[in-house]
Amino acid sequence: MNRIEKKLQEDKKLLSIYFTAGYPQINDTTDIIQSLEKEGVDLIEIGLPFSDPLADGPTIQQSSTDALKNGMSTAVLFEQLKDIRKTVSIPLIIMGYFNPILQFGVEEFCKKCHEIGIDGLIIPDLPVDVYKREYQALFEQYGLFNIFLITPQTSDERIRFIDAVSNGFIYMVSSASVTGAKSEFGNTQESYFKRISDMDLKTPQIVGFGISNATTFQAATKYAHGAIIGSAFIKCLNEKGITGIPDFIGSIR
Amino acid sequence: MNYNVDSNGYYGNFGGAYIPEMLYPNVEELRQRYLEVMNEPDFKVTFDKLLRDYVGRPSPLYFASRLSEKHGARIYLKREDLNHTGAHKINNTIGQILMARKLGKKRIIAETGAGQHGVATATVCALMGMECVVYMGEIDIARQAPNVARMKMLGATVRPALSGSRTLKDATNEAIRDWINNPVDTHYIIGSAIGPHPYPDMVTRFQSIISEEIKWQLKEKEGRENPDYVIACIGGGSNAAGTYYHFLDQPEVGIIAVEAAGKGIHSGESAATSILGKEGIIHGCKTLLMQSEDGQITEPYSISAGLDYPGVGPMHAHLYTSGRGEFYSATDDEAMHAGLELAKLEGIIPAIESSHAFAVFNHKNFKKDDIVVISLSGRGDKDLDTYINYFNL
Numbered sequence: 001m002n003r004i005e006k007k008l009q010e011d012k013k014l015l016s017i018y019f020t021a022g023y024p025q026i027n028d029t030t031d032i033i034q035s036l037e038k039e040g041v042d043l044i045e046i047g048l049p050f051s052d053p054l055a056d057g058p059t060i061q062q063s064s065t066d067a068l069k070n071g072m073s074t075a076v077l078f079e080q081l082k083d084i085r086k087t088v089s090i091p092l093i094i095m096g097y098f099n100p101i102l103q104f105g106v107e108e109f110c111k112k113c114h115e116i117g118i119d120g121l122i123i124p125d126l127p128v129d130v131y132k133r134e135y136q137a138l139f140e141q142y143g144l145f146n147i148f149l150i151t152p153q154t155s156d157e158r159i160r161f162i163d164a165v166s167n168g169f170i171y172m173v174s175s176a177s178v179t180g181a182k183s184e185f186g187n188t189q190e191s192y193f194k195r196i197s198d199m200d201l202k203t204p205q206i207v208g209f210g211i212s213n214a215t216t217f218q219a220a221t222k223y224a225h226g227a228i229i230g231s232a233f234i235k236c237l238n239e240k241g242i243t244g245i246p247d248f249i250g251s252i253r
Numbered sequence: 254m255n256y257n258v259d260s261n262g263y264y265g266n267f268g269g270a271y272i273p274e275m276l277y278p279n280v281e282e283l284r285q286r287y288l289e290v291m292n293e294p295d296f297k298v299t300f301d302k303l304l305r306d307y308v309g310r311p312s313p314l315y316f317a318s319r320l321s322e323k324h325g326a327r328i329y330l331k332r333e334d335l336n337h338t339g340a341h342k343i344n345n346t347i348g349q350i351l352m353a354r355k356l357g358k359k360r361i362i363a364e365t366g367a368g369q370h371g372v373a374t375a376t377v378c379a380l381m382g383m384e385c386v387v388y389m390g391e392i393d394i395a396r397q398a399p400n401v402a403r404m405k406m407l408g409a410t411v412r413p414a415l416s417g418s419r420t421l422k423d424a425t426n427e428a429i430r431d432w433i434n435n436p437v438d439t440h441y442i443i444g445s446a447i448g449p450h451p452y453p454d455m456v457t458r459f460q461s462i463i464s465e466e467i468k469w470q471l472k473e474k475e476g477r478e479n480p481d482y483v484i485a486c487i488g489g490g491s492n493a494a495g496t497y498y499h500f501l502d503q504p505e506v507g508i509i510a511v512e513a514a515g516k517g518i519h520s521g522e523s524a525a526t527s528i529l530g531k532e533g534i535i536h537g538c539k540t541l542l543m544q545s546e547d548g549q550i551t552e553p554y555s556i557s558a559g560l561d562y563p564g565v566g567p568m569h570a571h572l573y574t575s576g577r578g579e580f581y582s583a584t585d586d587e588a589m590h591a592g593l594e595l596a597k598l599e600g601i602i603p604a605i606e607s608s609h610a611f612a613v614f615n616h617k618n619f620k621k622d623d624i625v626v627i628s629l630s631g632r633g634d635k636d637l638d639t640y641i642n643y644f645n646l
Contacts, residue, residue, distance in 0.1 A: 051417060051549040052535070054429050055273040061416050073547040098271060103548030125534065141590040149274040153436050158277070159488045173275060176436045 001117045002059060003091035004145050004168040007042055008204050013253060016043035017219070017233050018062040018095060021080070022072025023049075024237055029080045030087070031242050039249040042226065043206075045122065046095030046182040048077060055124045057180035059231040063238075069189025074175040076103045078112050085117040093147065106135060110142040118147035120168050128162055134164070147171050150205075154190045159199065166203040172196060172224060174210045182210030182229030185219045197223035218251050256568070256577055257617040258457075258500040262450025263539075265575060267567035272448035275433040279441075280537075282356065283450045290457060291348075291566060303347050305378070306463060308337045312463075314529045321597040328618035329388045329480070330601070330629045332469055340604065340631030341460060341492040342373035346442055347457030352441035360384045362441045364428040366393055366421035366633070367558030368446030369604075369631065375409035382586040385409040388427040390420035392557065400635065418552045421562055423592035425536050445489025446566035448536030453566050454493070457532025460495025467626055468499055482619070483505040486609040488524070488560035490632035491553040497572075504540035507571060507579060509617070511609045512565075513555035514582035521531060524553035525582040526565040527573040535564040541573065556585035556639065559631075583612030589643050591615075592633065604631030605639060 009089050015148065021029050029046070036044055049064035049072050056064070062128070077094075084092070094113065101109045101123065102212050113121070120192065121144055124238060127147055145168035150159050162170065174189055175182055196205060208219035214231035219228040236248040254265075257612070261282070262268050273569055297489055304310040313332045333341035346363075353361060361378050363385070365371030371387040373585060378638035382496035391413040404411050417423040425443075425545030432441045446453045446460070457619055468478040468585040481560045483500055487510045501504040515523035521606055523529060532540035542564035544592055555561040565573075572578030595601050604609065607630045633640065640646060 051551075052422065054426055054536075055275060055433065057430070058416070065417065068549060075547070097534075099544065099550070100548030102533055103531070103544065103546070125271045125537070127271060127274075127277070130269065130271070151275050151436075153272060153278040176275065177434050178275075178430045181434065196277070223360050 002143060002145055002168065003089070004093070006167060008225060009093050013221040014042040014206060016045060016226055017041050018045040018228055018229040018230035019048055019233060020047040020049055020060060020067050020236065021077050022067030022070045023063040023234070024032035024066070024241060026070040026072060026079070028242060029077065030084060032245070033084060033088055033092070035242055035245045036249070037088045041249060042092065043091045043093065043248050044092045045095045045228065046077070048074060048094055048100060050097040051102055054096060055178055057178040059180045059234050063234045074100050074109070078116065081116045084132065091119045092117065094118055095119040095124055098123050098126045108136055110144055112140055113144055118144065120147055122147045122171060124149060127134065128165055130166055130196050149173050152176055154189070156199065159196070159201070163201040163203050169204045169206045169225065170201065171228070172205045172207045173209050174220060177209060183212065185216060193220070193223040214252050228243060254577070256572065258454040260337070260446050264272050264567045264571035265541045266532070267451060267570040267580070268450050270537055271534045271538050271539060272449045273433070275436065276429070276449070279432060280449050285506050286356065287451050287455050288354065290352055295353060296355065297314070300348055300351055304344065308343050308347065309335060310397035310480060311466045311470070312336060314467060314474065316487055317599050320595065323598060324614045324619065325621050326623045326625045329471070329624070329626045331463060331496065331626055332472050333628060333630045334601070334607070334632035336601065338376050339634060340373070340524050341463065341495065341622055342370045342444060343376065344495065345369070345456050345459040345464055346373040346377045346446065349440070349442040350381050350383065354381065356440060358438060361442055362386045362423065362431050363442045363444060364424040365444065366424065366561065367635065368393070368397040368404065369559060370636070371409070371411070372400055372403045372407070373408035374442050376402040378409060379407045384598065386431065387411050388414050388424040390414045390418070390424045391634065392419045393421065393424070394419050395646060397558065400405055419574065420552065422550060442586055445491040446494040447489040447536060447538055453538065453568060457494040457568060458530070460491050462530065463492070463495035463628065464499035471624070471626070472558065479503050480624040480626045482509055482623065482625045483488065484509040484510050484511065484610050484613050484625060486560065486564045486606050486630065487565060487569055488513070488606065489564070490566035494566060494568055494629050495628050496628040505563060508577060508615060508636060509579045509581070510569060511611055511613050512580065512582040513557055513560035513588070514584045515554040515556070516574070517584055522554035524555040524561045526553070526563065527580045528582065530565065536631070538567055539566070540564050540567045541570040548608035557588065557609065559604070559606040560609065576581065576609070581613060581616040583609045583615065587612040589640070592640070593644065600631070602631055602633035604633050605636045607631055
C-alpha cells in the first residue's frame, strides 16, 4: 500500500510540512527530513525549486531562488535522496513545477521517484485534464499518487471530476491566494471548508496555503483531514536553521 | 497542415493551458466566451470604431521606394508606428479592455517589459475609467523612466517586480500572482501572443487587423491581395502573429520572422528563442523557451527591451518547427544599422524591435519584383537614448 494511503487511515489530523530542497544549505535535505519524522510530522513535501514559481508567494520564491543559487537541481535532489528509505518511513511527496520534470523526462522522473521511494507528486501547473490524457498511466505504473489542488473558486462539478481522478488526498487551497499570503482564516474560509466537507468526497482533503501556527492549523483541520505548512516553516529555517525544527513543530500541536 | 489554433488550444504540439488550479476559473471563463463575445455585433462595432477614431486606423501601407531601390525588391511598410501610443500594442489592449467589460471585470492588470504594453494598457484603462495596475521589473523601471511616467500620468499604478531577475518574465509572474490573489473582479491583459490558451489566439485575433488591412491595401496598390513575403520581428510575437494571420493558409505568401540575436546567437547574450530554445512550459504555455538543462528558465538579452522574452508564442513555435516560417536572427549591431538606414532612406525612425525586421536584408536576398511587406511595429521615440549612445549622435 502507498505510504500516503496508509497514513490517511490513521485517526488523527495530519500535519504535513513543505520545505524547499537546497535551502537554507544545499545539503540540508536529508537532515530536514529526518528531523521532521523524529518530531512526529505525518507527511513531507519536498519542494523541487523552480526559477519561476507562479503559485508561490515571496517566502517560497526567495527560498527557491536561494536553493538554485546553492546548486540544487533535479539530479542533485535525486542523488541526495537515493538512500533516504534506509532511515525514514514517513510518506514523501515531491512538489515541483512541470517544466523541470518535463526536461528530466516525465517517465525517467517517475522511475527515479519509484526507485527512491517517493509516494506522490504535486505539480501545480500540470492540469488535471492533461494529466489524465497523457500521464496518468505512467504515474500509476510507478506507484505514484498525483495530488491535485482545489480552491474556493473551483466549481462543484470540477471538484467531483478531480475527486474521481485523485488518489491519496486533495490539496485544498485555503483561499484565493499564492502561498503564505494569509495570517488567519475568516468566515469565508470556514464556510468553504464546510462546503467541501459536506460534499462527502471519496478522497480525503488536506488544507494548504495560509497555515502558519496552532490556531490556523486547528481552524484548517476542523473539517479536513490535515493541513500543510510551508512558508512559515521556511521562515523558521531561515531564522533558526535545522535546530529550530523541534520547537517549531512542537508549537503547532 | 493547420497553422491556426485547434479546438484544444494547441498549434501543433505547442500551446495549451498549463496553469495552476487557482487560475482555472478565470482562464476557463475566457476560453468559453472569447469567440462568442468577439462575434457579438455591438462588440465589433465598438472595437472597429475605437480602432478608427481613437487609434487612427487603418494604418498606412507605404511603398518605401528608396529602400526598395537599395535592396532590390518592392518593399511596403505597414505603419503600425503611426498608431496612437506609437506601436501595434494598442490594437490588443483596446480589444481586451472591451472583453474585460463584457465579462464584468472592474480591475485590469498587465505586465510590461519596455513599457509599451504598459502604456497601451494604461491608455485604454484611462479611456474606460478602469483601475489599472501594471507590473514591471525593478530593473526595467530604472531603465525606462519615460514610460513609467507616462503610465503614471494615465492614472495607472506601476508595481515593481522584485523577484527573480526583475525583468519582463518576473513582471509576468507577478501579474499572474496578482490574478491568483484577485480571481473575481480582475482581468489580466497579456501583451503578447503568449500565455495559456486562449490568450495566444485572442491576442492574435485582435492583432489580425494588421494583415486584414494589408490585404485590401495591397489590392489597391498592386492589384493583388497576397504579397510574396510578410516580415516581422518576434519577441513573444504579437505583431508578427497579426501580420501573418490572414496569410497563414496562403502557401504562396512567404512568412519571415526575425528574432533578436543580441550579441550573437551563441554569445550567451541572445534572445534567439527558436534556435536556442527547447520545448517546455512558460507562463502557462507549452512552447520553445530558453532554459537550462535542468529546466530553469534563463534570462535572454537583446538591445531591444521588447524582444528579450525567453519564450516565443506557440503559433510561432509551430511555424518554426513545421517549416512554414523562415526564421532569421539579427544581432544588436545589424538591427541598429538597419534602423539607421531606414531613418536615412525613408525619414522614419523605427523602434529597435522593428529595426530587427529590417535587418532581414542582411540574411536574405529577394527578387526585384518580389512584393515584400514589413511590419513597422513601433516608432523609435522611446529608443532615442539607445540610438544616441550607440551611434554617439
